[in-house]
Amino acid sequence: MNQKIKKAVFPVAGLGTRFLPATKVSPKEMLPVVDKPLIQYCVEEAVAAGIDTIIFITGRTKNVIMDHFDKAYELENELTIRGKTGLLKTLKGIIPPNVSFVFIRQPEALGLGHAVLCAKPAVGDEPFAVILADDLIANRSGSGCMTQMVQQYDQNQCSVLGVERVDPQETDKYGIVKTTEVSPSVGKVDLIIEKPAPERAPSNLAVVGRYILTPAIFEKIETTERGAGGEIQLTDAIAALMHDEQVLAYEFEGKRYDCGSKIGYLQATVEFGLEHEELKDDFRDYLKNLALD
Ligand code: G1P
Numbered sequence: 001m002n003q004k005i006k007k008a009v010f011p012v013a014g015l016g017t018r019f020l021p022a023t024k025v026s027p028k029e030m031l032p033v034v035d036k037p038l039i040q041y042c043v044e045e046a047v048a049a050g051i052d053t054i055i056f057i058t059g060r061t062k063n064v065i066m067d068h069f070d071k072a073y074e075l076e077n078e079l080t081i082r083g084k085t086g087l088l089k090t091l092k093g094i095i096p097p098n099v100s101f102v103f104i105r106q107p108e109a110l111g112l113g114h115a116v117l118c119a120k121p122a123v124g125d126e127p128f129a130v131i132l133a134d135d136l137i138a139n140r141s142g143s144g145c146m147t148q149m150v151q152q153y154d155q156n157q158c159s160v161l162g163v164e165r166v167d168p169q170e171t172d173k174y175g176i177v178k179t180t181e182v183s184p185s186v187g188k189v190d191l192i193i194e195k196p197a198p199e200r201a202p203s204n205l206a207v208v209g210r211y212i213l214t215p216a217i218f219e220k221i222e223t224t225e226r227g228a229g230g231e232i233q234l235t236d237a238i239a240a241l242m243h244d245e246q247v248l249a250y251e252f253e254g255k256r257y258d259c260g261s262k263i264g265y266l267q268a269t270v271e272f273g274l275e276h277e278e279l280k281d282d283f284r285d286y287l288k289n290l291a292l293d
Contacts, residue, residue, distance in 0.1 A: 002157065005150045005212060006053055007122070008046040008129040011115035012039065013059030013106040018260060027062050029133045031259070033268045034276050038259055039065060040094060042133045047096050049146035051129060055102045055122045057115045069094065069101045111231025116213075117221040125215050127153065130234070132209025136268050137162075139254030145210050152186065152250045153212045159241065161189065162210030163249040164256060171198050174206035175235040179249050189247040194228040194235035205249065207235070208256055217241055 016028030023031075029039035043054055056065060072091065079088040095101075106118045116130055129146060137145040145162060152160045163177060172195045179187025191202050211234070220237040227233040238247060257271075258264030273283045 002154070003126050004050065005127055005129055005153055006051060007055060007126065008051045008053070008131050008146070009055045009057060009116055009119040009123065010039070010042065010131055010133060011057045011106070011112060012062055012065055012133065013057055013109055013115060015109065018262070019265075025061060027065055028260070029062075030064055030068065031265065033136065033259070033265070034272045034279070037068065038136060039133045040068070041136055042131050043069070045137070045144040045146045046129060046131060047099055048144050049129070049150045051146070052098055053100050053102060053122075055104065055119050057104050057106045057118045059106055059109065066101075066103055071095065111226070111229070111233055113221045113224055113232035113234040113237050116234055116237075117218060117232075120218045123215065123218075127159075127212060127214050130209075130211040130213060134258065134260030135209035136257045136259045137208070137210070137252070137254045138257070138272075139252075142253055145252045145254050148252050148254075149210055149212050149250060152248065156186075156246075156248055158245055159214050159217070159238070159247045160212040161192075161207050161238070161247065161249045162252050163205050163207055164251060166204050166206040168201070168204040169198050171196050171201035171204060171206065174208075175233075175238075176201045176203060177205050177207060177249050178202035179205065182248065185251045185253075187249045189238075189242060189249050192235055192239050192242070192247075194233045205251075207249075210252070213238075214241070214245060216245060 012027060012029050016023035019028050030037045046054060058065060076088060076091060102122045104118050104122060106115050139145060149160050149162055166174060175192055175194050176196055177189045178191040179189055181187050193202065217237055220240040224232050224237045227236045241247060257268035259268055274280055
């Protein structure tokens with residue numbers, strides 16, 4: 001029986017040290033790009049793909065994520081009294097109808113593989129998505145990255161990794177795959193390595209923060225030893241899964257902003273600012289004047 005992708009796992013327990021001091025007490029996932037937190041862009045991408053259960057794997061200092069996806073009675077009441085209907089609509093839109101939010105604590109930061117394993121009781125025996133909120137992906141001319149990935153899953157009924165070409169000098173920041181071409185944007189994964197040095201990398205095709213995985217991944221993670229960085233790596237579990245099942249790499253359409261890095265975050269802020277209804281004209285003028293200085 002073909003199963004639909006209804007659940008998405010969001011590992012959000014990471015410490016966000018690259019954004020200290022901003023992330024001392026507030027989660028990196030709550031950093032805003034213009035006026036919306038990173039995590040909300042990713043939840044919207046998941047919901048647009050037909051996902052109705054969002055599973056956050058959280059840690060200490062991450063409680064505001066839970067609050068963000070909960071009803072804010074006082075604020076709603078205040079906005080109602082002041083007649084701020086537009087803002088009220090925006091606020092209510094954070095929690096789409098018929099979407100459930102599940103929160104699971106990852107007691108120790110043992111790596112991405114371990115974080116995904118923490119979701120096992122909530123995912124059960126069905127295929128599911130994993131979304132890393134550091135990677136903000138915009139597809140201005142068509143459907144979102146997760147929607148495209150779900151289509152790939154529906155066609156192929158196997159795990160699908162979102163990939164893109166990166167600078168060959170930067171392979172040590174990513175899981176890197178070697179593939180056999182199936183179609184111009186889809187390849188069968190033959191090899192996957194976590195963060196290889198450029199001289200060891202089998203290609204420059206990098207896994208970004210979008211995955212669709214079959215539930216067989218859980219038992220692979222359970223038997224995965226600590227790998228790169230002393231962590232239980234999702235990449236290593238996927239390498240084990242490939243012995244039993246086909247895994248595909250999909251070059252999605254859209255632009256990725258690495259919001260786990262300061263430069264990627266600033267790029268996203270500028271580009272989303274230039275598209276923002278309320279700001280775009282003033283912001284464009286401001287940038288033009290700044291460039292002329
Ligand atoms: C993780 C994964 C890596 C992947 C990357 C995408 O690394 O381990 O395979 O390429 O996300 O963003 P991290 O960025 O958490 O170090």
